[in-house]
Amino acid sequence: MGMLRVYQLLVTGGGIAFTFEPGGKELPSFLFKLDDIFERFVRQTFVHGLREHGIAVLDGNKEKHQGRLFEDNRQYRTKSDLIFRRARKNIIALGEVKYKPKLKEVDRYQIISHVTAAKAPIGILFSPAEGDESQRLDRVGRLSTGAHFYHYRVDIRGDIKGAQRKMVDDVLAILPALSPVAA
Numbered sequence: 001m002g003m004l005r006v007y008q009l010l011v012t013g014g015g016i017a018f019t020f021e022p023g024g025k026e027l028p029s030f031l032f033k034l035d036d037i038f039e040r041f042v043r044q045t046f047v048h049g050l051r052e053h054g055i056a057v058l059d060g061n062k063e064k065h066q067g068r069l070f071e072d073n074r075q076y077r078t079k080s081d082l083i084f085r086r087a088r089k090n091i092i093a094l095g096e097v098k099y100k101p102k103l104k105e106v107d108r109y110q111i112i113s114h115v116t117a118a119k120a121p122i123g124i125l126f127s128p129a130e131g132d133e134s135q136r137l138d139r140v141g142r143l144s145t146g147a148h149f150y151h152y153r154v155d156i157r158g159d160i161k162g163a164q165r166k167m168v169d170d171v172l173a174i175l176p177a178l179s180p181v182a183a
Contacts, residue, residue, distance in 0.1 A: 011127065034096075038097060043097070047058045047164075049167065050170075055086055056086075057084055058085065059083075060082065060114075062078075066079050068117065070117075081097045082095030082096070087105055091120045092121065093121065093122035093123065094123050094124075095123070096124075099128060101127075101130045103125060103151070111124075114146060115151050116147065120127065121134070122175065122176075124151070127154070128153065128154055134155065137171070138152055139153050152170065152171065
């Protein structure tokens with residue numbers, strides 16, 4: 001099985017099974033970029049889980065979805081990992097996905113600058129749960145602009161489907177409700 005097929009199985013929710021063979025089996029060697037796989041896993045979970053709620057989740061790393069850090073020039077682009085939006089221009093949240101055990105100050109500043117530039121009401125940092133941490137959403141704080149920030153720890157060690165459902169439900173609960181006027 002080629003590397004691209006294995007990668008496809010991982011990012012689309014498929015699986016890999018290793019069967020025991022008494023004589024052993026030689027497997028090809030290859031590397032995975034786990035940060036890319038984790039980001040794609042989180043994004044695809046929301047793409048599928050929020051569609052029925054009228055929320056699109058886009059990849060802000062793609063050029064057509066990039067924003068601008070400054071209003072008066074295009075010199076610095078914003079490339080949010082996740083753009084949550086209703087309708088074409090209604091950004092309701094931005095997300096940054098980090099596959100690392102501890103978030104750094106630069107990670108917080110990245111999401112703050114992207115949320116501020118997009119005038120989004122919510123920013124969420126996603127990272128894997130570590131050690132004995134449970135999957136959960138923690139409120140980080142609110143800026144003077146009114147934007148709220150959260151950190152979501154995703155448990156990728158056990159029941160993946162259950163973790164996906166919980167993540168969608170937890171994040172859906174903090175997203176701005178669809179106003180009757182916009183409906």
